[in-house]
Amino acid sequence: MMKAENLSVRIGRKQILRDVNFLAEPGEVTAIIGPNGSGKSTLLGALSGDIPYTGRITLNGHDIAALQPWELAAMRGVLPQSSAVAFPFTALEVVRLGLPGGLADGDDALPSRALAHVDLAGFEPRSYQNLSGGEQQRVQLARVLAQVWSAVRRDRPRWLLLDEPVASLDIAHQFTVLRIAREFADQGGGVVVVMHDLNLTALFADKVCVLSNGEVWRTGAVSDVMTDEVMRQVYGIDLPVSTLPATDVPFVLPQALV
């Protein structure tokens, strides 16, 4: 499991996260939601080992502060919000950078499968810099998948940490990407995903952690967390949460405000 205890992050003078306790289980998709500036990306950054923090973060029982970068990389892949690539690498080369040996790794089959998985089959020779934002985002996801292709390795779950993976995608590819996350969890891996879209969160997440002003407002199952109260207290709007009759999946309709 992935666990953060008493996690605090300070950037300059600003306290971004305060005493956050966070738990994600393998086999589940755990979503982190909250308004702009609530500390979602910072929490994901700390969980990835990118930014300094106080407190303790463990991944499969290991304190991540004690792990070498390559040990961490074998356990978890991270998809940032956007990634510019400095030199004219091809899409295939970007994906191959995720392999344990990087570009020196001779394996082309896995990266090609990863590209096909994100609906970019045939994009191998295309220059990454000339792709659209959404295509670049999916190439990056393919790179992350190539890094942690099997969701379970040596009986230990592996982890996908995704920072707003659907932000620049069209609606069809939003589903493609979230289905990949779902599939990874169903195979026994763990997924932690920062989300803005509450309806997609409700549809794909098992558990939701709501951040507000750098603190955890509430954590729990989708139906327990997605309530009128969260809309009012965290997002500050009076938008009623409804549920579809056939399932328990909650949803919000922005039109209800009009």
Place this chain on the structure above:
Amino acid sequence: MTLALDNGAHPSAAARRSRAAWVTLALVGLLAVTSVASISVGASEASLKMAVSDLLHGRGLSDLNRIVLWDIRLPRLAMGILVGAALAVSGVVMQGLFRNPLADPGIVGVSAGAGLGAITAIVFGNLLPAAVLAWVGSGLVAVAAFLGGWASVLILYRVSTRQGQTSVATMLLAGIALAALSGAVSGVMVYIADDQQLRDLTFWGMGSLAGATWTKVATAAPLILASILCAQRLARALNGLAMGEAVAHHIGIPVQRSKNIAILTVAAATGAAVAVSGGIGFIGIVVPHLLRLGAGPDHHRLLMNSALLGAALLLAADMIGRVIVAPAELPIGIVTAILGAPVFFWILLRRHGSMGM
């Protein structure tokens, strides 16, 4: 079956890799040709054929030509190869470190800093205790150039990089300031210097292989060869850094350590090159750029290919400098600037607007 299908699906990716291998082979050939030409071109008629016959049969060369060949042209050839490779490799590593194809030790003031180190060593070297002087010997200038280069890269990196993002504009401007400062302090040194030192110093402004001796080759070779090997080991880290420091960390690269090694590598290669040949610009920018266009940006190949092309290009520039105003000699730095500056402009124009300047 999946494998066969996958490999068949993108022939151009495999083609790109095999093209890189062909490029390496072609570059080895090019370096061999320029080397032979470099030995044969010059005021004396000594040639490689004569040298080989001299080696095999003990005849074919007059005493004068033997000196020309063994004490002038061959050390010059060796130094040209070393310096060209060092400059090109420093260019690649710096560009990878700064995530920017315009970073070059000559343009952003690293060579100037290394030059300042070398000049300081020449002017103030004899103030050192005799024992120290005897111990470091001719290596003093090289070590001082290395330290000057190191300080320059460190300053440049601190100034232009915030949270893993390098600002191109800041980098270039900081480089101008750094070069100006090093130039000014070097100018002061010139006033302090005595006549003999002044003669040594004039040579820095030019950048030339003309002063090549076996001693200089022996001084520069260990530093340059070590930094080329070091750079080769950085290949994966530089590939990762191309996607930013965060992603490099995510895929398992020890970012801070790699950056430190990269800075030391640039300083060692540039410092050694500047110590023996003065400031020669643009090799570090032209060579990697051409190779990225031809065989892709993968640093595993790019570093080795750059070393080869850098060596060949510098030998060619040296020959042009020797021939074009014969019997006088045009400083090689002028030749590389004439060849390289247009490429720099070309990159600027092509990338205009997409570099966040």
